[in-house]
Amino acid sequence: MSLEVQHVSKTFGNYQALRDVNLKIEDGELITLLGPSGSGKTTLLRIMAGLEEPDRNPDTKILFHGEDVATQGVGERQVGFVFQHYALFRHMSVLENVAFGLKVRPRAERPSKSEIHERAMKLLKLVQLDGFAGRYPVQLSGGQRQRVALARALAIEPKVLLLDEPFGALDAKVRQGLRDWLRRLHDEIHVTTVLVTHDQEEALEVADRVVVMNKATVEQVGSPEEVFHHPSSEFVMDFLGRTNVFHARIANGQAWLNDMPLEMPAGMSGKTNAAHIYVRPHELDIERIASGQPALPASVARINPAGAIAKIGLVGTDGAEIQVDLPLERFETLRLKLGETVYVSPRKMRVFAPEPEYAI
Amino acid sequence: MALKQRSVLPGFGLTLGYSLLYLSLIVLIPLAGLLAKTTSLTWVQFWNTVSDPRVVASYKLTFGMSLMAAIINAVFGFLVAWMLVRDQLPGKKLIDAIVDLPFALPTAVSGIALTTLYAPNGWLGRWLEPMGIKTAFSPLGVLIALTFIGLPFVVRTLQPALEELEAESEEAAASLGANRWQTFRYVILPAIMPALLTGFALSFARALGEYGSVVFISGNMPMKTEITTLLIVTKLEQYDTAGATAIAVVMLVASFVILFAINALQWWTSRGYLKATS
Numbered sequence: 001m002s003l004e005v006q007h008v009s010k011t012f013g014n015y016q017a018l019r020d021v022n023l024k025i026e027d028g029e030l031i032t033l034l035g036p037s038g039s040g041k042t043t044l045l046r047i048m049a050g051l052e053e054p055d056r057n058p059d060t061k062i063l064f065h066g067e068d069v070a071t072q073g074v075g076e077r078q079v080g081f082v083f084q085h086y087a088l089f090r091h092m093s094v095l096e097n098v099a100f101g102l103k104v105r106p107r108a109e110r111p112s113k114s115e116i117h118e119r120a121m122k123l124l125k126l127v128q129l130d131g132f133a134g135r136y137p138v139q140l141s142g143g144q145r146q147r148v149a150l151a152r153a154l155a156i157e158p159k160v161l162l163l164d165e166p167f168g169a170l171d172a173k174v175r176q177g178l179r180d181w182l183r184r185l186h187d188e189i190h191v192t193t194v195l196v197t198h199d200q201e202e203a204l205e206v207a208d209r210v211v212v213m214n215k216a217t218v219e220q221v222g223s224p225e226e227v228f229h230h231p232s233s234e235f236v237m238d239f240l241g242r243t244n245v246f247h248a249r250i251a252n253g254q255a256w257l258n259d260m261p262l263e264m265p266a267g268m269s270g271k272t273n274a275a276h277i278y279v280r281p282h283e284l285d286i287e288r289i290a291s292g293q294p295a296l297p298a299s300v301a302r303i304n305p306a307g308a309i310a311k312i313g314l315v316g317t318d319g320a321e322i323q324v325d326l327p328l329e330r331f332e333t334l335r336l337k338l339g340e341t342v343y344v345s346p347r348k349m350r351v352f353a354p355e356p357e358y359a360i
Numbered sequence: 361m362a363l364k365q366r367s368v369l370p371g372f373g374l375t376l377g378y379s380l381l382y383l384s385l386i387v388l389i390p391l392a393g394l395l396a397k398t399t400s401l402t403w404v405q406f407w408n409t410v411s412d413p414r415v416v417a418s419y420k421l422t423f424g425m426s427l428m429a430a431i432i433n434a435v436f437g438f439l440v441a442w443m444l445v446r447d448q449l450p451g452k453k454l455i456d457a458i459v460d461l462p463f464a465l466p467t468a469v470s471g472i473a474l475t476t477l478y479a480p481n482g483w484l485g486r487w488l489e490p491m492g493i494k495t496a497f498s499p500l501g502v503l504i505a506l507t508f509i510g511l512p513f514v515v516r517t518l519q520p521a522l523e524e525l526e527a528e529s530e531e532a533a534a535s536l537g538a539n540r541w542q543t544f545r546y547v548i549l550p551a552i553m554p555a556l557l558t559g560f561a562l563s564f565a566r567a568l569g570e571y572g573s574v575v576f577i578s579g580n581m582p583m584k585t586e587i588t589t590l591l592i593v594t595k596l597e598q599y600d601t602a603g604a605t606a607i608a609v610v611m612l613v614a615s616f617v618i619l620f621a622i623n624a625l626q627w628w629t630s631r632g633y634l635k636a637t638s
Contacts, residue, residue, distance in 0.1 A: 051531055074534045081535040087528035091550040091630075101536035104546070149532075156536055 001159040001192050002027045002066070003048065007059040010043050010052065017043040018054070019216040025160075027065075030186050030193045034203040035213035036239065041196045042164055044213070048194065049081050049162050050074035064159055080153030080191075084165040086145045088137040094148050095120050095133040101156035123151040126185070143174040150182075154189075161193040167202065175199075179206050200240045204228060212236050234352045237278045244284065244322050246277040248351070255351070258317065260294040262349075276352045281325040283348040286312065286334060295343035298322055300336050312336065314344060394612065397605040409606040418588040421499060423614070425587075426567035429506035433563045434556060437514025444515070445522040463512045467572030474505055475576040497579030502587065505573045510563030517562065521555035553629040561622040568615055 003025040010018040018040045025031050033041040046052040047062065051074050054060050062070045069077050089097050099120040102111055111119065124130045127147040137145055146166055153161060166182075167175040183206050186193055197203050203210050204224040212219040212227055212235075220232045231237040238245075248257045250273050255262040257277060287295065301321070302313030310331035314322040322344060326334070336342070398406060409415070443449075444456055462470060478485045478495040488495055495501050525548065533543040549556075571589040578585040588611055595604035 049535060051535070074531070075537045075539065078537070079535060081532065083528050083532060085526070085528060087526060087532040089529060089533075089547055089551075100533070100538070100546070104533075104536065104538040104542045152532075152536065 001064055003160050003192055003194070004061070004063040004066075005044070005048065006061040006063070007057060008044070008047060008062070009055045009057065009060070010040070010047060011055055016216050018047070021216075021218055023211060023218060023221070025192060025194060028190045028192055029208045030183070030195065030206065031209050031211060032203040032207040033194060033196045033211050033213055034198070034200060034239075035219075036198060038215075039213040040216045041198075041213045045162050045164055045194060045196045048160070049079045050077045051081070078156060078159050080150075080156060080158030080161040082146070082149050082153050082161070082163040082166045084168045086137070086142075086149045088145055088149055088152070090137055092136075093133065094124065094129065094135050094137070094140070097137070097148055098123055098151045098155050100152060120151075120155060123155055124148075126154070127151045141174075142170045143178055146170065146178065154191075158191060161191050163193065163195040165196050165198070168197070168199075175202070182206060204240070212239065214239070231350065234276060234278070234354075237350055237352070242281050242323060244279045244281065246279070246320075248275045248277050249273065250275055258296065260296060262294065274354055276354055277346075278350045278352065279346045279348070281311070281323040282309070283346055284322070284324045285345050285347060286314075286324055286326065286336070287343045287345065288334065290343045293345055295345040296322075297341055298344050299341050300338050303336060303338065305331055314342065316344075391612065394605050394608055397602060398609050400602045401606055405602075406606050409603045410610050414582050414586070415588070415591055415607060417583045418586045418591050419610070419614075421502060421585065422568060422588045425499060425502045425506055426564055426570075429503055429510050429567045430560050430564035432503075432507050433510045433514045434560045437511055437559060437563070438518060438552075438556065440511070441515045441518035441522055445519055459512050459515050461512075462509045467509065467570065468576075470508060471505065471573035471576035474501075474508060474573065478504065478577060496577050497581070497585065499578075499585060501577040501579070502574055502585060505577050506567040506570060509570055509573055510567050513562035513566060514556070514559035517555050517559035518552060521552045525551055550629070554626050557622055557626040557629065561619055561626075564622075565615060565619060568611065 005021060005023050008018055008021045009016070021040070021044060023044075033044060035041045043052060047054050050069070050072060054062070054070070060070065061068050064077065074081075089100065092100065095117070099116050102116045102119065105111075110116075121130060121133065124133055127150055129144060129147055129151070132140065132144065132148075137148070140148065150163075150166070167178050170178065179202055182195075195203075195206065204227075207224055209221060210224055210227045211221050214235050220227055220236045222230070227236060228240050231240065237243060246257050248255045248262065250256070255275055255277075262277070290297075296316055298314035298316045300312065301315045302311075304311040304313075305328065308328070309325045310328055312324040312326060312331075314324060316322055324344065401409070440455075440459065444452060444459075465473075475496055476482050478488070478501060480486065480489045480496065482496070485496055493500070495504060529547055529551075530543055533547045538546065569589060571587075571593070574587050575590055578587065578590075580586050580590055588607060592604045592607050592611075595601075595607065
């Protein structure tokens with residue numbers, strides 16, 4: 001079932017949570033809404049579910065498979081909603097929790113008792129908790145509770161599955177496991193899924209497409225690869241992973257980083273006289289001796305080789321910190337020492353004109 | 361050895377000893393004294409005292425009206441607690457404070473106030489009387505007084521339980537297709553049931569022992585509006601201490617049995633999720 005929102009705004013008192021948001025989600029897609037807290041992602045999800053009403057506006061539409069559901073309540077929309085803190089019914093066993101959505105159906109549509117039991121058990125098997133049917137939520141770990149919540153949401157055969165930071169309250173290891181599992185589950189059942197997260201790694205890893213949100217609007221929509229490698233704005237670049245920001249001057253049709261001349265990137269107009277240059281830590285290279293190529297001198301301040309890559313912290317001549325990720329082999333051949341002076345050169349960079357609010 | 365288990369909290373032995381001593385002095389010894397006093401009666405005398413028709417009528421009135429008052433309080437106390445927790449309305453703090461009034465008022469004051477209101481020439485009584493509703497000096501008056509004094513117990517025990525309810529679990533129920541009644545019946549009610557039963561039990565227990573607020577409004581007509589506590593006082597005034605304690609023992613046993621039953625019910629409704637945590 002495809003899902004589309006058109007011209008959705010939402011204000012809480014004086015606070016604008018969403019500003020004219022448009023988004024189309026294709027049938028069977030797994031979409032993540034990614035953004036910092038306060039960016040409006042959860043509000044958008046709750047509006048899709050019908051838990052929140054958008055501001056009144058004749059242009060506002062919420063379309064499920066082309067049909068406007070804006071006037072329908074949450075119960076009628078048939079959405080599976082999963083909450084960050086599980087929101088399981090504490091006084092019901094795991095099986096009763098999963099069966100709840102079927103049990104409360106009107107008599108005419110309600111399956112028989114044995115069928116409800118059978119379907120709930122099948123879902124528990126799907127979330128690998130069939131041995132836990134008789135337990136109560138307090139007897140389960142966080143990860144297990146969230147899987148129960150997911151099974152409960154799936155029990156009503158939802159048209160779309162909406163997950164609000166479902167793994168936010170879990171520790172890193174469990175989160176990684178559940179994330180992979182959710183992706184496999186989605187490939188199996190193919191229900192249109194929208195997942196809200198503030199964890200960029202989670203968003204990039206699990207999604208077909210990522211919707212990056214900031215300050216009540218959609219900043220960029222694209223595949224994980226697109227948003228990571230071709231960010232459309234400074235915000236997206238900055239939010240998706242670690243970055244180094246250099247402040248460059250533009251003069252005589254040439255960009256200058258300190259005294260290092262850089263090629264003027266395409267698309268930059270000569271109108272501005274400043275530019276922000278973004279380089280990800282793994283796109284920087286370190287040389288012992290200046291090779292004649294444009295490079296910045298810096299001194300080694302921190303070395304942390306514990307991980308798949310070595311994380312090096314440098315301090316530039318202007319006192320700014322530069323983060324560099326080196327492959328371990330490269331790190332071992334370089335044998336860097338704390339305090340020594342090295343030359344840093346970017347292999348790849350993205351240049352943005354400063355956003356108006358930063359402009360002097 | 362089991363008792364000697366080390367605990368991180370100091371002074372376990374001291375506090376246990378103190379608690380037992382205090383409980384004995386305040387609760388157990390007076391109760392034992394009560395039982396001891398009745399032994400001055402023979403079984404036949406005891407039975408004759410406690411099964412006197414006038415006394416039996418008072419049991420019926422006291423237990424019947426206390427039960428009804430507790431049921432009324434459970435329903436309307438729930439509504440008040442719900443409003444205080446969930447609704448945003450001006451003057452909420454004031455209403456919250458007013459709830460405690462029946463607690464704080466000397467019961468005699470409540471009794472006089474209620475009687476003034478409901479007496480045939482009182483503010484409310486003069487309107488109810490022509491409609492054929494006799495409030496003061498009737499069992500209904502007893503019910504009014506007992507409802508009045510029991511309300512805070514239900515409200516105060518339910519408030520924390522309602523505050524603890526996650527709004528999310530109601531949203532979850534709604535998203536799963538439950539209507540409002542189903543959400544209330546299957547999600548909210550079971551979650552607050554233990555607290556509701558506690559409030560009910562407290563309100564009921566308080567009503568059983570009530571004296572001051574009832575004796576004015578009831579009119580104390582033998583066989584009709586006499587409550588058991590009044591009979592105990594009457595007997596004491598006639599220096600029939602043994603007779604008074606005999607009735608008191610019946611009240612004690614009956615109250616104990618009822619509270620025990622409510623506690624069992626409470627345990628049963630919270631099976632599963634509370635049992636699992638302990």
